[in-house]
Amino acid sequence: MPESPSFRRLITELPQNSDGIYYRDNIGNISTSAVFQSSPESPKIVVLDTRYPLYGGWKISFYLGYNVPTEDLLNFNPVDNTYTLEVDFGIPIRDLWAQDMTIKIILPEGTTDISVDAPFNVQQSRTKRFTYLDSPILDGRNVIVLQKENIVDLHNKKFKVSFKFRKILMLHEPFLLIGAWFALFLSCIIFVRLYGAGTSKDMQERSLKKNE
Secondary structure (H helix, E strand, O other): OOOOOOEEEEEEEEOOOOEEEEEEOOOOEOOOEEEEOOOOOOOEEEEEEEEEEEOOOOOOOOEEEEEOOHHHOEEEEOOOOEEEEEEEOOOOEOOOOEEEEEEEEEEEEOOEEEEEEOOOOOEEEEEEEOOOOOOOOOOOEEEEEEEEEEEOHHHOOEEEEEEEOOHHHHHHHHHHHHHHHHHHHHHHHHHHHHHHHHHHHHHHHHHHHHHO
16 A cells, blocks of 8 residues: 555654643644653653644644643752753654744843853844733843754754842742732722711711701
8 A cells, every 4th residue: 555645643752751731723722642651761752643634835833832840951050059951952743854943941030141052053042021020120031042944853952051040039029919919008098098087077067067
């Protein structure tokens, strides 16, 4: 039987401790997928079936996401107070190459002394990102953008992103919330005191006039 000129199955290798795996497209969740793991120490194999067979020149768009524990990827050196993030650069799908690949690493707000160590030449750029409760005082979150063309299996190597981060900055957003609620309650108390005092005085004057 001749081989078909189309395909619809992709096989992906994910980290052994990955969870919360999802596979979807613009329509919604794609249920034609399965996850296998031969042992707790081995990587998880995710089998992805596309919604329809793909022929040469056809295109498809989908999202594959998962969560990994921070301690598996992030190391801390107490000597120089440096964090090092170590992740794979290549794509996790077998027998697939990428014509253009872009990786974005969004670091916590307030990071400094950022450096990137890649095993090959990549185009690097940096941008800023502001999300909820981010403050212009800390200048937003640093975003590291890495770009490279013609990615194959040989590029499945780890790269490192090192940075410094003061743990005290983790209290920045909780203090903003506490300060906002405190200011709101204080404003309500002042408003009630001022408005309530004027209202009770008017009511007393009206009751005196009625009694007269």
